[in-house]
Each structure stands twice: as C-alpha cells, then as structure tokens.
Amino acid sequence: MDIVDLISPESVVPNLRATSKKQALQELARRAAELTGLHERAIFDVLLERERLGTTGVGNGIAIPHGKLANLPRLYGLFARLERPINFDSIDEQPVDLIFLLLAPESAGADHLKALARVSRLLRDKGVCEKLRGTDTAEGLYALLTESPASRAA
Amino acid sequence: MNSINLIILICAGLAVASVFTSVIAFRAGAPLLLLFLAIGLLAGRNGPGGIVFTDARAAFLIGSAALAVILFDSGFHTGFKSYRQAAAPAILLATFGVAITAAVVALAGHSLLDLTWPQALLLGTVLSSTDAAALFFLLRVGGITIRDRVRSTLEVESGTNDPVAAALTMTAVGLLAGGDIHWVGLAPRFAAEMGGGALFGLAGGTAIVLVVNRLKLEPGLYPVVVMSLAILIFALTNLVGGSGFLAAYLAGLVAGNARLQWAGALRRFQEGITWLAQIAMFVTLGLLATPSHFFALAAPGALAAVALIFIARPIAVYICLAPFHFSKRERFFIAWVGLRGAVSILLGLLPMLGGIPGGEIFFDISFLVVVASLVVQGWTVRPLARWLGLIVPERSGPADRMEIDLPGLADRELVAYVLHPDSGVAQGRSLPRWARPLLVRRGQRVLSSPRQLLAGDRVYLMVPRVQVSLLDTLFGRSRGTGDTDTALYGDFAVGPEIPLGSLREAYDLPLSDVDDRVPLSELFRREFRTDIELGDRLQLGPVDLIVRDMRDGKITSVGISLEPWAKPQIGWERFKTRLSAILGIPAG
Numbered sequence: 001m002d003i004v005d006l007i008s009p010e011s012v013v014p015n016l017r018a019t020s021k022k023q024a025l026q027e028l029a030r031r032a033a034e035l036t037g038l039h040e041r042a043i044f045d046v047l048l049e050r051e052r053l054g055t056t057g058v059g060n061g062i063a064i065p066h067g068k069l070a071n072l073p074r075l076y077g078l079f080a081r082l083e084r085p086i087n088f089d090s091i092d093e094q095p096v097d098l099i100f101l102l103l104a105p106e107s108a109g110a111d112h113l114k115a116l117a118r119v120s121r122l123l124r125d126k127g128v129c130e131k132l133r134g135t136d137t138a139e140g141l142y143a144l145l146t147e148s149p150a151s152r153a154a
Numbered sequence: 155m156n157s158i159n160l161i162i163l164i165c166a167g168l169a170v171a172s173v174f175t176s177v178i179a180f181r182a183g184a185p186l187l188l189l190f191l192a193i194g195l196l197a198g199r200n201g202p203g204g205i206v207f208t209d210a211r212a213a214f215l216i217g218s219a220a221l222a223v224i225l226f227d228s229g230f231h232t233g234f235k236s237y238r239q240a241a242a243p244a245i246l247l248a249t250f251g252v253a254i255t256a257a258v259v260a261l262a263g264h265s266l267l268d269l270t271w272p273q274a275l276l277l278g279t280v281l282s283s284t285d286a287a288a289l290f291f292l293l294r295v296g297g298i299t300i301r302d303r304v305r306s307t308l309e310v311e312s313g314t315n316d317p318v319a320a321a322l323t324m325t326a327v328g329l330l331a332g333g334d335i336h337w338v339g340l341a342p343r344f345a346a347e348m349g350g351g352a353l354f355g356l357a358g359g360t361a362i363v364l365v366v367n368r369l370k371l372e373p374g375l376y377p378v379v380v381m382s383l384a385i386l387i388f389a390l391t392n393l394v395g396g397s398g399f400l401a402a403y404l405a406g407l408v409a410g411n412a413r414l415q416w417a418g419a420l421r422r423f424q425e426g427i428t429w430l431a432q433i434a435m436f437v438t439l440g441l442l443a444t445p446s447h448f449f450a451l452a453a454p455g456a457l458a459a460v461a462l463i464f465i466a467r468p469i470a471v472y473i474c475l476a477p478f479h480f481s482k483r484e485r486f487f488i489a490w491v492g493l494r495g496a497v498s499i500l501l502g503l504l505p506m507l508g509g510i511p512g513g514e515i516f517f518d519i520s521f522l523v524v525v526a527s528l529v530v531q532g533w534t535v536r537p538l539a540r541w542l543g544l545i546v547p548e549r550s551g552p553a554d555r556m557e558i559d560l561p562g563l564a565d566r567e568l569v570a571y572v573l574h575p576d577s578g579v580a581q582g583r584s585l586p587r588w589a590r591p592l593l594v595r596r597g598q599r600v601l602s603s604p605r606q607l608l609a610g611d612r613v614y615l616m617v618p619r620v621q622v623s624l625l626d627t628l629f630g631r632s633r634g635t636g637d638t639d640t641a642l643y644g645d646f647a648v649g650p651e652i653p654l655g656s657l658r659e660a661y662d663l664p665l666s667d668v669d670d671r672v673p674l675s676e677l678f679r680r681e682f683r684t685d686i687e688l689g690d691r692l693q694l695g696p697v698d699l700i701v702r703d704m705r706d707g708k709i710t711s712v713g714i715s716l717e718p719w720a721k722p723q724i725g726w727e728r729f730k731t732r733l734s735a736i737l738g739i740p741a742g
Contacts, residue, residue, distance in 0.1 A: 053656055054648030054711075064646075068660070091647045091711075109662045113696055117716035120645040 001114040003122060004146040006077030006102070011035055012138045012145070016080040016099070021088045024080075025051075025065060028101045032078050036103065038069060043103065057090025061133075062123045066102040066116060075115050076103045079145060081132060098123065098132055122148060164205065168197055172433045185532030187288055187495060188525065190433055194440015207441040210506045210517075216438045217500045220431035221316075222388035222402045223381065224287045227428040228313055229406025230421075231290075236306035237407075239685070244310035246474045251311070252318045254470040255462070255492075256282035262461035267454045276326040280502050280520050281462055283319030285495025286312040286403075287432060288528065292493065292535050300544045302687055304484050308491055316497050317397035321347045323501045327508040343395075350396020352404060358387035359408025367415050376416045377423030380409070418567070439499045439521070447518050455522030462523060463530060467492035479683070483542040491535055494520075494527040543691050543698065568592075568616050571629040575609035579628050589628055591615050644700045644713025650675035661714070664695040674699070675709045691715075 013031065018024035029044035036043075046067035050056065057063040078101040085095035100119050104112035122128060128148045135141050172190050179186040197203030207213075260278035263269045269277060289312045321344050362383050366376055387405050392398035414420060448455070471489040480488070502520030505513030573580050585607075594601045595612040607613065613629060648657070654677070655670025657663060668677075677694075678686050678701060686709060692699045702711040 049656075050660060053652045053660065054646060056646060058646060110696060113661060113716055117645065120716060 001075075001111060001118055002146075003077070003118060006075055006115055006119070007079055007142065007145060009138055009142045011076070011078045012142045013078070013080040014136050014138050014141055015083050017083050018086055019084075020086060021051075021096075024082070024086055024088075024099065028065070028078060028080060028099065031080075032076065032101060032103060035078065036069075036072060036076055038071060042069060043067075046103075047101075051089075055089040055091060057088035057096050058120065058123075059090055059092035059094065060126070060129065061085065061090075061094055061097050062129065063088045063090065063096045063099045064102065064116065064119055064123065065099065066104070066112075068104045068106050068108065068112065070106045072103055072105040074105065075108060075111060077101065077115075077119070078103075079141060081136070081141060098129060164197075168193060168437050169430070169433055172437060185288070185292065185528045187432065187436055188528045188532065190436035191440040191525065191528075194437040195443060195445055196440075197437070198441045198443065198445070200445045205441060207438075210442065210503050213438050213442045214500060214503045214507060217435050217496060217503070218388075218398075219385060220435035221287070221496065221500065222385050222398065223424075223431040224290075224428055224435075225313065225316070225399055225403040226381075226384040226388075226406035227424045228286050228290050228309070229403040229408075230410030230424060232306075232309055232313065232407055232410065234407075234411050236302070236310060239303050240306035240310050243475055243478045243480070244307045245314060246477075247307070247311040247471065248315035249318055251470040251474045252282045252315050252322065254473060255466045256319075256322060258466035258469055259458065259462055262465065263458065266457055266461070272326065272330045276323065276330055276505060276516060277458065277519065278466075279319060279322040279326045280504075280516055281458065281494060281498050281523055282322065283315040283494075283497050283501075284308075284312040284492045285497050285524075286316065287435075287497075288493045288495030288532070289491070292491075292532060300487075300539050301484070301689060303685065304480075304487060304544060308488060312493075313403045314400065317347060317351055317400040319497065320397065320399060320501060323504055327504050327510065330505065330510050331508055346395055347397040348400065350394060351391055351398065351400030354387055354391040354394075354396055355401035355404025356408055358383065358391075358401060359405035359412075362405060362409045363412040363414060366409075366420075367413075373416065373419070377420050380420055381424070381427060435496050439496060443518070443521050447514070448522060451515065451518050451522060455519050456526065458519055459523045459526035459530075462494070463492070463527060483544060487539065487542055487544055490538060491531060492527075493531050494524045496524075498524050566616055566618055568614065569625060571613045571615070571625065573607055573609050573611045573613055573629050577609075577629050579607055580609040585628065588617060589615060589625060643702050644698065644715035646714045646716075647702055647711050648674065648714060650678075650709040650712050661697065662695075663697065674712055678709060678712075 011031075016024065016027060018027050025047050026044055029040050029047060032038070032043050033040035046069055047065045050065065050067045055063075056065045080099045080101070082097040082099065085097040088096035090096055100123060102112075102116060102119055104115065108115075122145070125148065128144065131144050132141060135144060172193050175189050175193065176186055179189045195201055197205050199206045256275070256278035258278070259281050260271070260274040263274035263277045264271055267274070267277075286309070289308055362380055365379060365383065369379075371379065384402055384405055388398040388402040390398075391401035468489040471492070472485060475485055475488065498520045499517065502517040505516045507513075510516075579585060590603075591607075591613045593614050594604050594607065595614075596604070596608065596610075604611075615625065617625065651673045653671050654665050654668055654674060657674060658665040658670070677692060677699070678690060681692055682690055686701060686704070686707070688701055688704055690701045696716075698715040700713040700715055701709050702713040704710060
C-alpha cells in the first residue's frame with residue numbers, strides 16, 4: 001500500500017480555506033464527494049463520528065481524519081494544505097495546516113490500517129512536512145507525497 | 155621509592171584510561187563494563203601493558219569491596235515502590251531461579267564438557283547469578299526507561315541473587331575440596347546467611363540514617379561516613395557468617411528510602427565512588443586474567459555461555475514467572491536480560507582461593523562467559539526492549555536541574571532549573587503557588603519576582619521533595635510528538651471512555667467476545683488490574699493500544715499504534731533512508 005495508490009493529482013488541494021475544524025472537515029467532505037461520487041453529508045458524518053472517539057490531529061500541525069464508508073469502491077486519499085493554520089483540538093494543542101483525509105470501504109479491514117499507517121509514517125517525517133509547507137502547487141505537493149522514501153512500502 | 159610511585163602511576167593511569175574510553179563507549183553503544191575489562195586485559199601480562207598481576211587474593215579483596223560499594227549504591231537508588239511491585243517474582247527468581255540456572259548449567263557441563271558432577275555443579279553455581287552492577291548500569295546509564303514492573307523485577311532479582319549464588323558456590327567448593335557435605339546442615343547455614351544478611355542490612359541501614367540525621371559533622375564527612383559504614387556493615391556481616399552482599403544492598407535500600415539530610419551530596423559522592431568501584435573491579439579482574447589461556451578454553455567457554463544464555467536462564471525465568479502476571483513479551487525480555495558480570499568472575503575466583511587443583515579453569519571460563527554475556531545481551535538490550543515495545547515514554551523531557559542541600563531541612567529541597575524554551579511555563583502556562591521562584595537569574599541580572607519568565611532564565615525554587623518531579627513538567631521540555639514518541643504513544647489518541655463497539659467499528663478490531671458498550675479503559679483494567687502504568691500496551695489484532703496519559707492512577711488518554719511491529723528504523727535502515735534523502739533517490 002503506497003501513497004501513490006491512495007491519491008491522484010486531482011485529490012491534492014494546495015490552498016484550502018477554512019477557519020475552523022468543522023469547516024475544514026466540511027470542505028474536505030465536499031471535495032471527497034466530488035472525487036468519489038458519494039454523498040457529501042455521509043462523508044462528513046463519518047469523519048465527525050471518528051473525531052468523537054478522539055482527535056485525529058496527531059501533532060506537529062498534522063491531521064489525518066479518516067473513516068469507513070459502505071459504498072466506496074476502494075481507498076481514497078485527499079491531501080490539503082491550509083492557507084491558514086486552524087485549531088483542530090490536536091494532541092499537542094498546536095494549530096493544524098496539513099490534512100490528509102483517508103476514506104476506506106467498509107470491507108477494507110487490514111488495508112485500511114495499512115494505508116493509515118503509511119500516511120501516518122509519511123507525515124511523521126519532519127523534512128517531508130517542511131517541504132509540503134513550502135510548496136504551493138498541486139503538482140509539487142503530489143510529487144512530494146508520492147516520491148518521498150516513506151511513501152512506499154519498505 | 156620509585157617503585158611505589160610507579161604503582162600509583164599505573165593505578166591512576168588505568169583509571170584515567172578507563173574514563174577516557176567511556177567517551178568512545180557511549181558513542182558506540184558498547185557495554186562500558188566490557189571496555190573496562192578490556193583495559194585490564196590490555197594492561198595485563200599478555201597485553202602490551204605487560205603487567206604481571208597474579209594475586210587472586212588481592213583481586214578478590216578489591217572486587218569484594220568494590221561490589222559492596224556498588225550494591226549499597228544500587229540499594230540506595232531502588233525505591234520501596236519497586237519492591238512492592240516486584241518482590242514476589244524477583245525473590246522467586248533470586249532463589250529457585252538461581253538453583254534452576256545452576257542445575258541446568260551443571261547438567262550441560264557434565265554431559266557436554268565431561269566435568270565430574272562436583273565440578274559441573276561448581277561451574278553452574280559460579281554462573282548462576284545475574285549481575286546487579288552490569289544490569290543497573292545498562293538500565294540506568296543506558297537511558298532505557300522500561301516498564302516499572304519489568305525493571306523492578308530485574309533489579310530486585312539481581313540485587314538479591316548474588317548472596318544465593320555465593321552461598322551455593324561456597325558449598326560446591328566445599329564439595330570439590332573433598333569435605334563431606336552435610337546436606338542437612340546446608341539449609342540452616344543458608345538460612346543463617348540470608349537471615350544474618352537481612353538483619354545486619356536493615357539494622358545497618360537504620361544506623362546510617364541515624365548517624366546522618368542526628369550527628370553533627372563537617373559537611374564533607376557525611377558521604378565518607380556513609381560509605382565507610384556501608385563497607386563496615388558488609389565486612390561485619392560476612393565475619394559473623396551472614397551474607398555481606400545482601401546486607402550492603404539492604405542497608406542502601408533502607409538509607410536511600412529514608413529522609414536523609416544531605417541527600418544530594420550523598421548521591422553525588424556515591425555516584426563518583428561507584429564509578430570508581432566499577433572501574434577498579436573490572437580493570438583488576440581484567441589484569442588478573444590470562445588471555446592466552448582463553449584459546450584453549452574457547453570451546454567450553456562458548457558452550458557454557460550458550461547453555462546459560464539460551465537454555466538455563468530462559469528455563470529458570472519461565473518456571474519462576476509462571477505463577478505471576480507477565481505478558482509474553484515481558485517474560486521474553488526478562489529471560490534474555492540475565493546479564494552476568496563481575497559477581498560471576500569473583501565467584502570464579504573462589505575455587506582458586508579454596509585451593510582446588512585446576513581451580514583457575516573456573517575463573518577463566520566464568521570470565522569468558524561474562525564477556526559473552528556482556529557482548530551478546532548487553533549489546534542487544536536496548537534494541538530488544540524497543541522491539542518488544544517495553545520502553546516506556548519518559549514522563550517529561552529532561553530538565554536542566556541541580557539540587558542544593560539545605561542542612562536541617564530534610565523534606566525540602568532547593569532546586570535550580572534552566573527554563574527550557576519548549577517547557578509549559580515558557581509556553582505561557584501559569585505557575586502554581588507552590589512553584590513560585592525564590593529568585594530568577596536572567597543573564598547577569600538577578601530578579602526577585604519578574605512578571606514573566608523567559609526561556610533560558612535560571613530559576614531557583616524551594617519545594618517539598620515529593621513535588622520536585624512535578625517541576626520537571628513545568629520547567630523542562632514538554633513532550634513533543636517526534637518520531638520516537640509516535641512509536642511510544644501510537645499514531646492516534648482516543649479517549650479512555652469510548653465504547654469498545656465504536657473502536658471495533660472504526661478499525662475492524664477483533665473484539666467479538668466483549669460487550670460493545672464496555673469502555674476502552676476496562677480492557678486495560680482487565681489486563682493489568684490495578685497495576686496500570688504509562689506506556690502499557692495491549693495487543694489487539696494488528697494494532698497496539700497504549701496508555702498515553704494518566705492522572706491519579708486513571709487512564710486519561712489511549713494511543714493506537716498502527717504498526718506496532720514496524721519498529722523505529724535502526725542502524726542500517728536509518729542510514730539507507732538518510733543516504734537516499736541526501737542523494738535524492740528512493741531507498742530500495
């Protein structure tokens with residue numbers, strides 16, 4: 001499960017505008033709906049449900065909201081770089097400016113966890129995050145996300 | 155006159171060389187004690203140093219005194235809390251465990267090395283105890299924070315099994331010397347060793363506390379009197395037939411857990427003197443050894459080491475820990491970390507001192523086994539602890555802190571901190587009333603009550619000793635979420651009260667046999683009962699659940715580790731990643 005299997009250049013947003021966590025999730029759900037053809041509201045509800053268990057703001061300005069949806073044909077990723085950092089109730093209480101959304105089919109099971117782990121590992125790399133923050137084109141971000149050593153299975 | 159100066163020069167030179175090489179050891183991650191041994195060997199008769207030192211009695215004298223110091227200091231640093239947590243399994247390991255280890259090694263020695271039964275038994279007993287010095291050293295100086303119960307078990311075991319092994323070895327020596335062994339008399343003698351050691355140790359420790367807190371002395375004399383008393387207790391106990399090792403350890407335990415005046419100065423002095431004892435002991439034993447004998451004994455030495463490390467220790471550990479609640483990984487770790495050290499080499503001197511013909515063989519073999527153990531186990535402890543997920547996050551980042559003793563105020567301490575830029579206070583957290591600084595030094599200025607504290611300020615506070623650790627969280631580096639922290643805390647955090655059903659739903663976890671409404675924290679309670687600690691892990695199918703944070707004994711946050719077995723990259727892997735990052739090519 002490599003990052004390149006999760007995202008396409010179309011699923012990278014270089015300058016998402018949002019002022020709150022809720023707004024960011026709504027905006028992400030809207031874009032994910034366009035990509036997947038699923039209902040925006042369904043996606044948003046799933047994400048919100050997951051946030052209720054505990055924040056997906058993993059610290060260092062990163063958030064990895066995720067959830068499972070019944071009618072999804074495969075795993076979908078969506079990466080967004082925020083124009084302005086927002087409060088995401090992160091575990092380190094720092095504002096978030098990089099978000100990787102991951103949606104999985106109901107039946108994904110182990111693949112869901114593997115993909116999450118891969119994303120988590122990629123964004124744990126401070127060097128990668130620094131470069132992501134300094135890049136403002138979708139192509140550039142896509143290249144960074146898919147070509148870093150941590151984005152592939154070892 | 156010159157010969158005396160020469161001796162002084164050699165001793166001091168060896169100490170200096172040992173200290174200098176420690177720099178290399180820390181860099182290379184090599185077991186430091188091994189290095190001290192190596193220095194002794196190099197200086198010795200087969201090495202470039204060429205010093206001929208054959209006095210086994212002198213070596214035993216130096217080694218015993220050094221060991222008394224080390225054991226006292228180990229006890230001094232062991233909290234009673236460790237005992238409460240680990241007394242039962244540790245003591246079982248220290249008694250039955252030692253006997254089982256000795257028996258299995260003896261069996262191997264008899265069947266594989268063609269030793270007679272008494273000889274094989276002697277070999278087994280010499281090698282039967284884990285080494286407190288080596289273990290404390292690895293766990294403390296190595297900077298490994300492992301789960302309290304595992305660490306306490308290992309520490310208490312190694313502190314208490316030396317006397318058991320010593321008593322067994324003496325018996326085996328007696329057996330070999332041809333004396334009739336009165337098996338009936340063995341048990342009472344053993345009981346006397348243990349009982350005497352315990353009695354003298356506890357009484358001696360209490361005496362040390364009284365002397366320090368009641369007697370008015372020159373401040374510089376307190377550490378000296380404490381150390382002298384410790385050695386006195388050791389020798390006296392030995393003279394009356396008790397176990398001096400046990401007594402020294404227990405005296406340290408009592409003194410270290412009491413409210414002592416000058417505790418800071420005592421700790422600092424003991425730290426230095428313990429280092430010196432380690433160096434003196436290992437260098438002396440290295441000097442005494444004759445490496446040219448080793449070649450002939452390499453095969454039996456290796457066999458004994460293999461039998462000990464891979465068979466005897468695991469068997470002893472798995473049998474002794476069976477009645478207790480340890481996880482599979484914890485048992486594995488304890489079985490692996492049965493480090494042998496100076497105690498075994500010292501015990502290996504006993505046959506020689508007892509006039510057993512061919513007694514040197516036991517010294518040489520125990521020397522080889524200890525080296526093997528330090529290399530194989532010492533070098534792997536850290537990666538293994540990491541791999542097994544037993545490393546526990548430190549509660550707060552390190553603070554630059556110094557303690558100053560206040561005579562007459564045993565329960566308060568004057569503490570100085572350098573405010574870390576990432577600390578809670580520097581980030582704007584407000585100070586509780588009890589943590590208001592007495593004075594603050596900023597650059598060259600001294601401020602008595604600055605409106606705001608800034609990073610880099612040197613802060614002086616007087617606080618009750620129990621609260622000192624709380625200060626670390628205020629003035630030290632707050633926990634970040636760096637690479638290692640994710641490995642320790644997991645990828646995501648969830649609340650402890652969330653129902654298991656929703657967790658199963660979200661991650662397809664195998665939780666079919668529990669009620670969906672049961673809160674997550676209940677899982678930990680079932681597994682660890684009342685003994686939950688920060689960093690405790692539960693394996694749940696493909697993920698690990700980790701106790702991320704606790705307050706007042708209750709879990710306040712649980713981490714989910716998605717790749718519990720994908721350990722942080724070490725060595726070659728990290729190098730490859732770095733290299734590929736520099737060259738800009740993907741790592742393959």
